Amino acid sequence: DIQMTQSPSSLSASVGDRVTITCRASQSITSYLHWYRHEPGKAPNLLIHTASNLQSGVPSRFSGGGSGTDFTLTISTLQPEDSATYYCQQTYSTPWTFGQGTRVEIK
Amino acid sequence: QVQLQESGPGLVKPSETLSLTCTVSGGSISNYYWGWVRQPPGKALECVGYIYYSGSANYNPSLKSRVTISVDTSTNQFSLKLNSVTAADAAVYFCARVAYGGWYFDLWGRGTLVTVSS
Numbered sequence: 748d749i750q751m752t753q754s755p756s757s758l759s760a761s762v763g764d765r766v767t768i769t770c771r772a773s774q775s776i777t778s779y780l781h782w783y784r785h786e787p788g789k790a791p792n793l794l795i796h797t798a799s800n801l802q803s804g805v806p807s808r809f810s811g812g813g814s815g816t817d818f819t820l821t822i823s824t825l826q827p828e829d830s831a832t833y834y835c836q837q838t839y840s841t842p843w844t845f846g847q848g849t850r851v852e853i854k
Numbered sequence: 855q856v857q858l859q860e861s862g863p864g865l866v867k868p869s870e871t872l873s874l875t876c877t878v879s880g881g882s883i884s885n886y887y888w889g890w891v892r893q894p895p896g897k898a899l900e901c902v903g904y905i906y907y908s909g910s911a912n913y914n915p916s917l918k919s920r921v922t923i924s925v926d927t928s929t930n931q932f933s934l935k936l937n938s939v940t941a942a943d944a945a946v947y948f949c950a951r952v953a954y955g956g957w958y959f960d961l962w963g964r965g966t967l968v969t970v971s972s
């Protein structure tokens with residue numbers, strides 16, 4: 748199985764800050780990397796697909812980058828509603844696997 | 855818009871079978887892949903498997919001997935069965951849709967908590 752490692756596991760930042768979360772794959776996954784946001788009790792939602800493609804309806808402050816083994820999710824200007832846990836997922840090979848999550852807290 | 859809703863028992867006894875159903879509303883189950891993802895307490899998300907509306911399924915090898923995903927186009931539902939459950943199978947179970955033309959989940963249900971206890 749491809750292991751996905753996210754860092755940091757949690758962070759605390761202020762409204763307006765630029766936040767970057769990284770995701771590293773244990774082998775190359777080309778661009779088959781996707782990012783999700785999840786709040787407890789709610790449905791997870793897709794933010795970025797295929798490394799850098801913003802999902803329809805997702806605010807433009809979210810962006811994704813990278814290829815191969817190293818990827819990033821950036822929130823350009825953190826908003827109060829961005830408090831959530833963020834997950835990366837690879838679908839390069841089965842079984843599809845997720846990172847352990849990054850919890851984002853607003854100071 | 856299309857919505858997904860998980861349903862099924864919230865409590866399953868050890869060694870018994872966990873059965874969950876996902877109802878797709880506001881759209882057709884046809885022409886998509888549909889999947890199940892679970893999250894044990896305090897742990898990462900884990901993809902259980904996914905199925906095409908025509909019935910072809912792919913399972914996580916760690917669960918393959920115990921899991922069956924099926925689809926019923928007449929009721930716009932797909933289902934998960936996991937047999938011989940243990941405490942390690944306790945989790946929030948999410949159903950999700952695989953994006954048309956892409957290998958990622960573009961729509962999720964809110965999840966349902968399944969506890970394993972006698």
